[in-house]
Amino acid sequence: MRRLLVLGLSIALTALTSAAFANGEEEDILLGVSDGTVAVIEPDELAESPYKIRYLLTELLPGLFGFDVGWDFYYENGSPTPQLRRVTIQQLFISPNLVGVVEGEDDPTFGEGLPGTLTLIFGENVTREEHPHVIFVTDRLPTDDNPLLFRFRLVNAVAFDGTILNDSVEYTLEFVPEPASLLALGAGLAGLTALRRRRPTRA
Secondary structure, three states, rough: OOHHHHHHHHHHHHHHHHHHHOOOOOOOOOEEEEEEEEEEEEEEHHHHOOEEEEEEEEEEEEEEEEEEEEEOOOOOOOOOOOOOOEEEEEEEEEEEEEEEEEEEOOOEEEOOOOOOOEEEEEEEEEEEOOOEHHHEEEEOOOOOOOOEEEEEEEEEEEEOOOOOEEOOEEEEEEEEEEHHHHHHHHHHHHHHHHHHOOOOOOO
């Protein structure tokens, strides 16, 4: 069952990624160096304690929800080179029914029982013009009080000058439904309830 869910989300994602988020706002997670340690530099919510940020899931298809998270290296004060040469995003925890697919790939990278690591290397899969995006997707709507979670840390990082950096603190991405998704879900449930009430009872 779990395998079918991952496969279904992956197939849907391949078809929907470019169109679904074309008009959506995005805020990249920028990775750099802080006191000899690899760290999230922006956005501020992740860069400061409690190192947590909340995202609103967009409905991609009926019953399929997602959010596009971009990952990039931090460039300081207009520098032509970033603070990092390489870093690995390591999954520490992910909620059931949530997977993360790197844009352009077929198989999810993040999720229960999945590889759970993504390595960014300057000049190979990260350039000033391009950087990877991870589309987090679920077929289960969370609630504001019980969001879906992706916890990660940054490991095996090397600064641009070759310095080996300490691993980061733990960061948390929270995913909750946007109000429009909740309204659509509520309308769907109301419709099902109405249909059940209209069914004639058997004698």
